[in-house]
Amino acid sequence: MxxxxxxxxxxxxxxxxxxxxxxxxxxxxxxxxAIFGDVEYTLTDEDYDALELSYGSFSSLDDAKEALPDFLSTKYPVLGKGSSALIGYKLYVGNAFGLKDYSLKQEDYALSGSDLLGFQNNVNPQDYLAGILSNNYSSPEEGDYVAATYFQYTGSAFTVTPTVSFEENFDYGTTAGDLTTISSDNWVNHSGTANQLLYTTESLSMTDYPSNTGGAITLSSAGSEDVNSSFTPITSKMVYTSALINLSEVGDGTYFFHLMEEDGSFAYSARVGAKSDGAGNILFGIGASSSSLTYGTTPFNLGTTYLLVASYNIDNGVSNLYVLTSALESEPLTPEATNTGSAGNTANRIGIRQGGGGPTGTIDGIRVANTWSSIMSNDVLEDEVVGTKVSNKAIYTYNDGAWVLPSTDGFYSISDVDFASMGIETFGSSTSPDNYLPAFLNIKFPYAQEGDVLNVVYDYLSSSSGAQTRGNLYTKTDGVWVGYQSTIDTTLQFAHDGTTWVPDNTIKYELIAADYTLIADTYRNDPDYATAVANLEAYGNISTFNWTTEQIDAAVNTVLNTNFTGMEEGQKFNVTVYVYDGSSHNVSFSYILEGGVYIRN
Known part of the structure; x- marks a missing residue:
């Protein structure tokens, strides 16, 4: 009507x-x-994707309060004023401690007197790292950690101008023949039967390797001729030599390619060899200054073109061999084989050898230079540093206003040996720390007591960000090491104000029998409540004919202050009370905490 x-x-x-x-x-x-209702919902992975939260959590409470109203309007379009929604979600609350990665820069090393990208071999990095971190972190917090990664040279390091001393593409025309004749004595015989090492017009090549033109030479395991070609001598520091090779047959093994001093001298260095692995594949080896070679363990294929690069350190007698399938701008950290021999051999010539047990195949694109970069390029290159250096990592913590090495009490860094004991190389998405560290820490610290805490730092390989240093706080709880959770499950309540969803901290509470007993006990001896209490005890409800509004509010304050201690100012409650106002039924009252008192809202 x-x-x-x-x-x-x-x-x-x-x-x-x-x-x-x-x-x-x-x-x-x-x-x-418009309809109203109360809903409870927990966000799913699909919801986080729709909210464009790639980490599957909110990074702050404010972010959740900002994003969820629109989400609720879309999910519950028919709900209107008076509705409530309790949303479960994941919240990132931060790590147990701050941990950063820092890689030293050129200006950092300069503090130690080094003009190179690394500490010199006679420097103790710990004399400088704390000061370097202080220079680079202006406002650290107590307990922060930094993993400082730095380089240190293992021997002498020096600056050189990249120079190619020798390049041979075997570009000797379209007629095949013996090498010494075809090359017009660019190559000369120094041992064995003359004219057995042959020139062929078919060449080898590799993309981006600068020596790819002309013909090539062929080796034969049946041949015995050894030849060499001279270049401007390299008398100190590093010498690199390279060649493209393709072998069709290998025997018991011997060297076939090497550096020489003067013609007639047998002070050979960087001797490169090949032998069979017994299964139809090639093993390549290196001898620094001896025919006793160190062979690598990688099986390489017959009939495949490889780029061999051998180095010889004239100052310390160390030779390394690299076997590449493509040209590389930078020298790899790990060689295929390493051998140490006599130091001091100069590099005056490049030698090719055919001998018993040697391979059959083709050699092309020979180069000799003083740096890796000039082996790989014919461009004019800037001066560069040559020297062997290793990468190290040191963990520092900020304590009492200074960066210091952490004490062993309450801190542990997972080492390569530790990872090996766990049967893995590092932690990552498929090898979560929480799947390994509880058991590992129990073994490592068998006498740890309940409640003991330990800051643990470890390497972590991220599929998106690469190698990182991470860490977490572990606490011995009920006999198990439990990691601190940086992301927690929590809830956030919203109310619909008739226009949109707004964050709402209202706690809904319905009085129970114990609450009515508490009210009666609290006000039984107060003469102003005598009739009200008597009616409550007789009928078990709050009669609006016996209880005034002020008395109901006082009773509700008693219940809330008893059941909910420590509430913050502004906390809201929706309290359901069983009343009699002509009929018995539940009635809900809204309250807000203001000045320590719950006021009807």
Whole structure:
């Protein structure tokens, strides 16, 4: 009847009102179609994707309060004013301690007197690392950690101008023949039967390797001729030599390619050899200054073109061999084989050897230079540092206003040996620390007591960010080491204000029998409540005929202060009370904590 009256009233106003009739009808329909309800929902992985949260969690409470109203409006479009929603979600609360990676820069090493990208071999890095970290972190917090990664040279290091001393592409025309004749004595015999090492017009090549033109030479295991070609001598520091090779046959093994001093001298260095692995593959080896070679363990294929690069350190007699399938701008950290021999051999010539047990195949694109970079390029290159250096990592913590090495009490860094004992190389997405560290720490610290805490730092390989240093706090709990959770499961409540969803801290609470007993016990001896308490104890409800509004509010304060201690200012409650106001039924009252008192809201 009310609706009919309202429509009639509106109809009568059509001719006098400026508001269109359809707008009024739409407003009435909206009021009548609005429904309210209480929902509980926990966000799923799909929801986090829709919210563009790639980490599957909110990074702050404010972010959740900002993003979830639109999400709720989309998910529950029919809910209106008076509705509530309790949303479960994941919240990132931060790590147990701050941990950063820092890689030293050129200006950091300069503090130790080094003009290179690394500490010199006679420097103790710990004399400088704390000061370097202080220079680079202006406002660290107590307990922060930094993993400082630095380089240190293992021997002498020096600056050189990259120079190619020798390049041979075997570009000797279209007629095959013996090498010494075809090359017009660019190559000369120094041992064995002359004219057995042959020139072929077919060449080897590799993308981006600068020596790829002309013909090549062929080795034969049946041949015995050894030849060499001279270049401007390299008398100190490093010498690199390289060649493209393709072998069709290998025997018991011997060297076939090497550096020489003067013709007639047998002070050979960087001797490169090949032998069979017994399964139809090639093993390559290196001898620094001796025919006793150190062979690698990688099996390489016959009939495949490889780039061999051999180095010889004239100052310390160390030779390394690299076997590459493509040209590389930088020298790899790990060679295929390493051998140490006599130091001091100068590099005056490059030698090719055919001997018993040697391979059969093709050699092309020979180069000799003083740096790796000039082996790989014919460009004019800037001066560069040559020297062997290793990468190290040191963990420092900020304690009492200074960066110091952490004490062993309460701190542990997982080592390569530790990872090996766990049967893995590092932690990552498929090898979570929490799957390994509880058991490892129990073994490592068998006498740890309940409640002991330990900051653990470890290497972590991320599929998106690469190698990182990470860490977590572990606490001995019920006999198990439990990691601190940086992401927690929590809830956030919202209320619909008639227009949108707004964050709401309202706690819904319905009084129980114990609460009514508490109210009666609290006010039994107060003469102002005598009739109210008697009625409560007789009928088990709050009669609005016996309880005033002020008395009901006082009773609710008693219940809330007893059951919910430590509430913050502004906390809201929706309290359901069993009342009698002509009939017995539940009634809900809203309260907010203001000045320590719950006031009806």
């Amino acid at each position: 009310k609706k009919i009256f309202l429509l009639i009233a509106i109809f009568s106003m059509v001719f006098t009102s400026c508001e269109p009739l359809e707008d009024i009808n739409a407003e009435i329909d909206a009021q009548e179609s």
